[in-house]
Amino acid sequence: MAELTLTTFVTLDGVMQAPGGPDEDRSDGFEYGGWAAPYVDEGMGEFITEVFGRAGAFLLGRRTYEIFAGYWPRHDDPADPVAGGLNRLPKYVASTTLKEPAWGPATVLDGENLQSEIVRVKDALEGELQVHGSGRLAQWLLARDLVDEINLLVFPVVLGVGRRLFPTGGLPTAYELTASRTTPVGTAVHTYRPTGRASFGTVGD
Numbered sequence: 001m002a003e004l005t006l007t008t009f010v011t012l013d014g015v016m017q018a019p020g021g022p023d024e025d026r027s028d029g030f031e032y033g034g035w036a037a038p039y040v041d042e043g044m045g046e047f048i049t050e051v052f053g054r055a056g057a058f059l060l061g062r063r064t065y066e067i068f069a070g071y072w073p074r075h076d077d078p079a080d081p082v083a084g085g086l087n088r089l090p091k092y093v094a095s096t097t098l099k100e101p102a103w104g105p106a107t108v109l110d111g112e113n114l115q116s117e118i119v120r121v122k123d124a125l126e127g128e129l130q131v132h133g134s135g136r137l138a139q140w141l142l143a144r145d146l147v148d149e150i151n152l153l154v155f156p157v158v159l160g161v162g163r164r165l166f167p168t169g170g171l172p173t174a175y176e177l178t179a180s181r182t183t184p185v186g187t188a189v190h191t192y193r194p195t196g197r198a199s200f201g202t203v204g205d
Contacts, residue, residue, distance in 0.1 A: 002056050002125035004118070006141065007048075007132050007151040008165055009036050015162035016135050019155075024067060025135075025163075032159050039155050043183030051151060052081040055089055056127025059109075059118065061134035062095035069103035092121055092129075094137050115144060135163050143171055147194065150175070154188040172198035 009019040018024035018033030025033060060068065068086060078084045093101055096111035109117040118141075122129055131138055131147075141147050142165075152165075175192035182188050 002122045002127055002129040003148040004059070004122060004141070004146055005051075005054075005128045005130050005149045005151065006138055006147050007051055007130065007153070008135075008138060009153045009155060010165055011035060011155055011157050011159050011162075013158045013160065014164040014166060015159045016138075016165045017162040020067075025063065028163070030162050032162065035157055035159060036155055039157070039183075039185045039187050041183050041185045041187075043181070043185075044153065044187055044189075047151075047153075047181070047183075047189050049081050051130070052085045054128045055081075055085050055130045056125045057090040057092060057121070057129050058086065059092045059094065059121070059129050059131050059134075059137070061137035062093060062098050064133040064137075065091065065093045065095075065098070065101065065103070065106070067133070069101075073103060090125075092118075094118075094134075094140075114140075115146070118146060135165070138165060139167060139170070142166070142173075145171070145173075145194065149178075150192045152190045152192065154190065156186040174198045 008016055010016045017030050018026070019036035020034065022033040072083055072086045076083050076087050091106040093106055093108050094111060094114055095108055098108050101108060109121070131141065174195045174197065176195050177190060178193055179191040180189065
């Protein structure tokens with residue numbers, strides 16, 4: 001059985017919207033797309049290469065799938081774990097509107113029965129079923145305890161606006177830190193695994 005892992009970029013104030021470019025996602029009038037670009041360095045590249053090297057398949061939201069489909073086929077390199085993996089490994093797209101994905105190999109998962117479809121896919125795979133980007137999908141998965149591991153890359157920038165990974169109303173969940181590093185430009189890379197519901201008490205008792 002595969003593990004479902006989520007790798008996401010966030011700012012210091014938790015924004016995950018449009019890290020890669022100005023036009024990646026302008027929904028809700030977001031004007032700060034591309035905020036991760038100034039912090040891309042060798043350390044970040046090494047970590048991302050390690051993550052993609054463990055991939056068995058990808059689970060993507062429709063928007064992220066379409067963004068990737070517009071870029072990665074034109075930048076293919078079979079020897080590169082990122083480009084080679086994304087272009088050749090199975091991709092599962094969570095969508096109620098996408099009918100015929102052009103960038104394969106890809107399978108659209110029924111959005112009306114998404115949880116059972118994801119469980120079925122995990123049972124049939126080895127390695128990691130990886131989620132990259134896909135903000136709304138990531139929030140949906142976290143709200144249903146479907147994520148086995150989170151790779152959180154925290155960039156040294158504050159935006160003040162934008163869609164956040166952990167919105168108000170999420171499940172109170174405790175996590176165990178399993179790995180941590182910092183890139184030369186100051187991006188903090190943390191890997192967490194959920195350990196159950198959050199617990200509460202009084203400091204000093």
